[in-house]
Amino acid sequence: MSARPAACAAPGIVAAALVVTAGCWVATVYGARAMAGSMHMPGGWAMSMAWMAMPGQSAAAAALMFLSMWEVMMVAMMLPSALPMVLLVRGLRAARPQESALLLAGYFIVWLAFGVVAYALGLGVVTAAMRFEAVSRVVPPATAVALVLAGTYQCTPWKRACLAHCRRPLSFLMAGWRPGAAGALALGVRHGAYCAACCWALMAMQLVIGVMNLPLMVAVAGVIFIEKVWRHGEVLAIVVGMVSVVVGLVLLVAPLMLPAH
Numbered sequence: 001m002s003a004r005p006a007a008c009a010a011p012g013i014v015a016a017a018l019v020v021t022a023g024c025w026v027a028t029v030y031g032a033r034a035m036a037g038s039m040h041m042p043g044g045w046a047m048s049m050a051w052m053a054m055p056g057q058s059a060a061a062a063a064l065m066f067l068s069m070w071e072v073m074m075v076a077m078m079l080p081s082a083l084p085m086v087l088l089v090r091g092l093r094a095a096r097p098q099e100s101a102l103l104l105a106g107y108f109i110v111w112l113a114f115g116v117v118a119y120a121l122g123l124g125v126v127t128a129a130m131r132f133e134a135v136s137r138v139v140p141p142a143t144a145v146a147l148v149l150a151g152t153y154q155c156t157p158w159k160r161a162c163l164a165h166c167r168r169p170l171s172f173l174m175a176g177w178r179p180g181a182a183g184a185l186a187l188g189v190r191h192g193a194y195c196a197a198c199c200w201a202l203m204a205m206q207l208v209i210g211v212m213n214l215p216l217m218v219a220v221a222g223v224i225f226i227e228k229v230w231r232h233g234e235v236l237a238i239v240v241g242m243v244s245v246v247v248g249l250v251l252l253v254a255p256l257m258l259p260a261h
Contacts, residue, residue, distance in 0.1 A: 010087055013100070017083050024076035031069045032212040041129055043137035050212045051119075051126045063119060070115035074108060077221035078195070081228045082107055085169050085191055089177070089184075099184035106188020110196050118207055140251065143208045147248030150201035154241025162198035163237060166228050199224050205244055 038046035050069075053062035085107075086100050129136040153159055165172060169191065176187050206213070206220045223240055227233040 010090065013087060013090065014083065017079055017086075021076055021079050024072050024079070028069070028073045028076045028217070029214060031072065032214050032217070035069070035212045041136045041139070042133045043140050045136075045140050045143070047126050047129065048211055051122045063123075066119050067112065067115050070119070071108065071112050073217065074111040074115070077217065077224065078108075078111060078199075079104075081166070081225045082191075082195070084229075085173070088170065088173055089187075099179075099181065102181050102184040103188040103191075106185040106190075107192040107195070108188075110189055110192030114196055114200070114203070118203075118211075122207065122211070140255075144248045144251035146204060146208045147244045147251070149248075150204045151241040151244025151246075151248060153201040154244065155238050159198065159201070159237060159241075160234055162194050163227060163234060165194045166198050167233060198227075201244075202240070 035048070035050040037049040039049065041047050050066060053059060057065075082104065086103060089103055090100055125135075125139065129139055172191070172194075173187070176190060177183065178186065202220050202224060206216055210216055223236065227237050230236065
């Protein structure tokens with residue numbers, strides 16, 4: 001494929017990506033509402049039912065349901081910011097449509113793996129909190145610490161380096177592209193790994209505050225997109241990180257300032 005046909009294909013790719021993104025957002029909204037229930041726990045927090053199996057549901061079925069919903073949510077949140085990489089591959093490397101699809105498959109395999117780890121950690125926490133009240137009471141301060149750590153990462157050189165890769169993937173593409181299905185899949189996995197390293201702190205904020213909280217989901221998706229496409233995205237990353245640190249510190253300190261009963 002020449003550069004000209006690839007350029008002509010770009011509007012179609014963008015249109016298809018918009019349709020897929022919109023469809024995944026609709027499915028995400030529906031799924032989030034279906035999992036919107038919560039249970040009040042000792043320590044003053046609410047446990048999202050997204051982490052728990054439905055009555056009569058096996059552990060494997062519950063995990064599959066969560067991960068399916070997670071992957072749909074990742075496509076909704078991440079596809080817009082991953083699209084420039086796909087367009088670069090089509091335009092500069094004359095990739096065939098199936099190679100572009102495999103590039104995205106590799107990218108979202110990384111986010112599926114992220115979801116597996118997140119589900120295992122979340123399920124472990126809620127299971128322990130259900131069994132032991134002491135664990136449940138530790139969850140709020142642990143959440144505050146997680147917000148401080150995630151916010152701190154947003155301000156580090158590691159975050160800036162990974163964000164720079166996501167914002168300007170041209171050199172990575174020129175050096176790492178290998179023709180064929182395996183090459184496209186491998187490049188997608190590598191690009192997804194950089195993206196996960198860039199965005200894990202933002203996703204951690206969503207996970208600890210409310211994995212199926214729709215307004216927060218939209219906000220995180222917006223921050224991820226703006227960080228990657230706005231020329232001052234690094235500044236936004238630092239601002240969001242500082243806000244997260246402040247919120248985490250307030251959540252840590254505020255209970256200590258309440259009068260003892």
